[in-house]
Amino acid sequence: MMSEHGSATVQPAIEGWFTLDAERPQLLGSRCAACGTYYFPKTISFCRNPACDSEHFEEVALSRTGTVWSYTNACYAPPEPFVAADPYEPFAIAAVELAAEQMIVLGQVARGTGVEQLRVGQEVELVLETLYRDGDVDKVTWKWRPVGASVERRA
Amino acid sequence: MSREIAILGVGMHPWGKWGHNFVTYGVKAARDAIADAGIRWQDVGFVSGGATMRCGYPGYVAGATFAQALGWQGAEVNTSYAACASGSQALAAARAKILAGDCEVALVVGADTTPKGFLAPAKGYRPEDPDWVRFYLGITNPTYFALYARRRMDVYGDTEEDFGLVKVKNSEHGFTNANARYRKKFSMEDIRQSAMVADPLKLLNICATSDGGAAVVVCSLDYARRIGRADAVKIAAISTVTPTFANAVVEMPDIATDSAAAAGVEPHRYRAAIPAKAYEEAGIGPEDVSLAEVYDLSSALELDWYEDLQLCPRGEGARLIRDGVTRIGGRLPVNTSGGLACFGEAVPAQALAQVCELTWQLRGEAGQRQVEGARVGITANQGLFGHGSSVILKK
Numbered sequence: 001m002m003s004e005h006g007s008a009t010v011q012p013a014i015e016g017w018f019t020l021d022a023e024r025p026q027l028l029g030s031r032c033a034a035c036g037t038y039y040f041p042k043t044i045s046f047c048r049n050p051a052c053d054s055e056h057f058e059e060v061a062l063s064r065t066g067t068v069w070s071y072t073n074a075c076y077a078p079p080e081p082f083v084a085a086d087p088y089e090p091f092a093i094a095a096v097e098l099a100a101e102q103m104i105v106l107g108q109v110a111r112g113t114g115v116e117q118l119r120v121g122q123e124v125e126l127v128l129e130t131l132y133r134d135g136d137v138d139k140v141t142w143k144w145r146p147v148g149a150s151v152e153r154r155a
Numbered sequence: 156m157s158r159e160i161a162i163l164g165v166g167m168h169p170w171g172k173w174g175h176n177f178v179t180y181g182v183k184a185a186r187d188a189i190a191d192a193g194i195r196w197q198d199v200g201f202v203s204g205g206a207t208m209r210c211g212y213p214g215y216v217a218g219a220t221f222a223q224a225l226g227w228q229g230a231e232v233n234t235s236y237a238a239c240a241s242g243s244q245a246l247a248a249a250r251a252k253i254l255a256g257d258c259e260v261a262l263v264v265g266a267d268t269t270p271k272g273f274l275a276p277a278k279g280y281r282p283e284d285p286d287w288v289r290f291y292l293g294i295t296n297p298t299y300f301a302l303y304a305r306r307r308m309d310v311y312g313d314t315e316e317d318f319g320l321v322k323v324k325n326s327e328h329g330f331t332n333a334n335a336r337y338r339k340k341f342s343m344e345d346i347r348q349s350a351m352v353a354d355p356l357k358l359l360n361i362c363a364t365s366d367g368g369a370a371v372v373v374c375s376l377d378y379a380r381r382i383g384r385a386d387a388v389k390i391a392a393i394s395t396v397t398p399t400f401a402n403a404v405v406e407m408p409d410i411a412t413d414s415a416a417a418a419g420v421e422p423h424r425y426r427a428a429i430p431a432k433a434y435e436e437a438g439i440g441p442e443d444v445s446l447a448e449v450y451d452l453s454s455a456l457e458l459d460w461y462e463d464l465q466l467c468p469r470g471e472g473a474r475l476i477r478d479g480v481t482r483i484g485g486r487l488p489v490n491t492s493g494g495l496a497c498f499g500e501a502v503p504a505q506a507l508a509q510v511c512e513l514t515w516q517l518r519g520e521a522g523q524r525q526v527e528g529a530r531v532g533i534t535a536n537q538g539l540f541g542h543g544s545s546v547i548l549k550k
Contacts, residue, residue, distance in 0.1 A: 035418070035420075036417050037414050037417045038414035039414065040410075051419060051420075069302075069306065070303070071305055072297075072298055072302055072304075072353045072354050072355075073353060074353060075350070075351050075354070076352060078290060079290060079295070081291045082290055082291060082292070091293065093298055093302075101414050102416045102422070103412045104403075104404075104411060105410065106289070106292075106294060106298075106410045106411065107292070119309060120305075120309035120310060131292070141292060
């Protein structure tokens with residue numbers, strides 16, 4: 001994918017947790033080969049369903065859309081290891097329900113969308129954005145963006 | 156055979172940001188509890204400490220640290236770490252020892268010295284640690300409290316005013332409590348004026364971290380009778396259950412919930428399971444409760460606890476605060492101590508502080524905070540990594 005900062009190199013903020021597909025990124029989780037329980041982040045050791053003793057997992061890309069379970073923001077810079085921009089830019093955070101996986105995944109909300117534009121039950125999709133810059137490297141992470149907002153941006 | 160034990164004595168070191176070693180707070184609380192019990196330190200056969208993770212090796216072996224500071228006298232020791240439930244788990248260890256007949260009198264102590272600002276994780280690049288990951292992504296403790304609060308607003312129609320009412324009530328309750336750190340009656344206007352931290356929660360809606368210490372002396376019912384204390388307050392239940400898979404609510408420090416996709420797996424609410432086990436163990440129900448001490452990490456979270464304690468149907472917590480039901484003088488007072496709003500959290504001491512408050516209330520010794528005719532009290536708290544507790548006390 002292209003960096004948001006022109007020529008800079010793009011690297012995942014956490015290696016192996018999501019695809020780097022610029023248009024349709026997906027979180028990379030795992031699924032128990034025996035009972036079908038999903039995991040994010042991935043597990044590769046033991047299934048945590050108490051009724052399942054499987055130790056076999058397959059890597060799966062998770063649903064890239066979901067509905068907002070709840071949302072908030074970070075008005076003040078979080079402590080390390082968060083790398084805050086200077087000046088600090090507040091950001092929104094959403095907890096998103098994935099229907100097929102029957103789980104909730106947290107993430108920042110894409111820049112330009114504040115809490116006043118969010119509501120419980122709203123449909124959001126996964127995008128990649130810079131978490132912080134490390135020299136010439138853009139460290140990117142997954143973020144949630146209202147499905148309507150992406151349409152507006154492209155229009 | 157009765158599974159109850161008696162509370163002979165309770166004691167606390169006032170909460171604050173005193174900057175002393177945690178042992179100072181623990182010993183003060185322990186000596187007060189021993190004096191309150193009317194026994195000698197040498198009568199204690201088991202010392203059970205709540206561990207602190209921030210005070211070095213002495214904190215990891217808190218039970219022994221307190222025993223040494225009080226003067227070695229040969230008692231057996233234990234140290235429990237269970238995040239916010241550490242005090243209750245230490246209490247449960249003491250109860251098990253007493254009910255097994257291994258000791259008659261036990262001392263349970265928790266104390267902490269806290270750093271300033273956000274509670275931050277250990278350093279390095281450690282993506283295998285969920286606590287590290289969430290801070291790396293900018294997700295702090297108030298994030299979780301705010302997610303729960305906002306969901307209440309969007310799903311049940313709660314308002315920021317409702318959360319403010321909880322803060323106003325708790326600040327009125329704690330105003331005369333000498334052990335509380337913040338003794339100021341906050342107005343709704345004060346809360347409106349305070350800075351937004353994690354929308355919809357403002358600074359005054361979120362609890363601080365504090366230094367403090369709390370201690371409880373417990374014994375067998377037989378011992379209580381022998382020393383003329385058959386009327387002592389009893390512990391009727393201690394629940395320290397873990398969640399049941401699949402845990403449906405995203406909780407600190409995780410960035411995702413369990414998946415409930417597998418056949419035969421249902422989503423479960425952990426917070427509701429904690430008091431449910433306590434009610435079952437005590438053989439009583441929410442209709443028997445006179446008062447409750449709950450973990451108001453945020454003022455909105457107190458409303459979740461009303462529902463998890465089954466004091467009202469799901470989604471109707473705000474009605475209790477609007478109608479004044481949960482203030483002193485109401486039908487079912489909650490957080491008569493002032494709660495975390497007035498104390499700030501001293502992790503290994505907090506669950507024991509809840510027990511101290513209920514003990515004073517059930518004895519009729521709570522002064523201006525006294526709830527008339529209190530007969531049964533319940534505590535509830537929840538912390539990181541599947542730890543939570545609920546203790547039921549009765550006259």
